Amino acid sequence: MSLDTVVEDIRDEARARADETREAGEERADEIVSEAERDAEEIVSDAEREVERAIEQEREQELSGAKLEAKQARLEARREILEEVHDDVEAQIESLEGDEREELTRSLLDAAAEEFDAESVRVRGAEGDAELLESIVADYDGFEVGEPIDCLGGIVVESDESRVRVNNTFDSVLEDVWEENLREISARLFEE
Incomplete structure (x- = not known):
């Protein structure tokens, strides 16, 4: 076996190993990218759920606030009407x-x-x-x-x-x- 043949065999073996390493690296890179994409999708999904929860909570708070304001306005109107009725009764009594x-x-x-x-x-x-x-x-x-x-x-x-x-x-x-x-x-x- 000649020196050229040995060198060529070593080169072929080195190329084969380099190809294997490159393929393994590419596979690992693909796995890492896939994992990262899954993680990113999960993060986006969690963030969307969190935003939806926050929006729902804000909506509930706004609705609750609006209901409370309406109730207070209704109670204030009733109080004013009761005061008017009371004042009318007082006036009628005073005019006896x-x-x-x-x-x-x-x-x-x-x-x-x-x-x-x-x-x-x-x-x-x-x-x-x-x-x-x-x-x-x-x-x-x-x-x-x-x-x-x-x-x-x-x-x-x-x-x-x-x-x-x-x-x-x-x-x-x-x-x-x-x-x-x-x-x-x-x-x-x-x-x-």
Whole structure:
């Protein structure tokens, strides 16, 4: 075997090994690229899911916020309507006149008078009811009309001797009735 033949065999063997190494390298490179592509697809898919979750969460928050705003606006409108109704009732009560006003005032004083055994009792009421109170109080022994108070009508009865004070003003009666019946009033107004 000649030297040229040996060199040629070595070259052929080196080329074969180089081809094998290149093929193995290319296969490994293809595997790495495939893995990288799979990883990239998974990363993109995860990112898309995360974005969709974030969008859905944002949408839910916006929807929840909008519902809360609408509920608050509805409650504010109801509160305003209830205030208007309350104001209308106050105006109607304040405008009571004649026999009806006298009858209501007398019944409130009758109810309050039961609380007093004192000899000196003051009956106070709205400034515009001074004459009415004078005529009603004349029927009660030991009762006198005191200084006027700021109210829609009715009476406040006081005695220094017994330290008892009964507030039977139209205002206090209205507030008691209003509070006791607010749920029913609201249900009727808003058809709940």
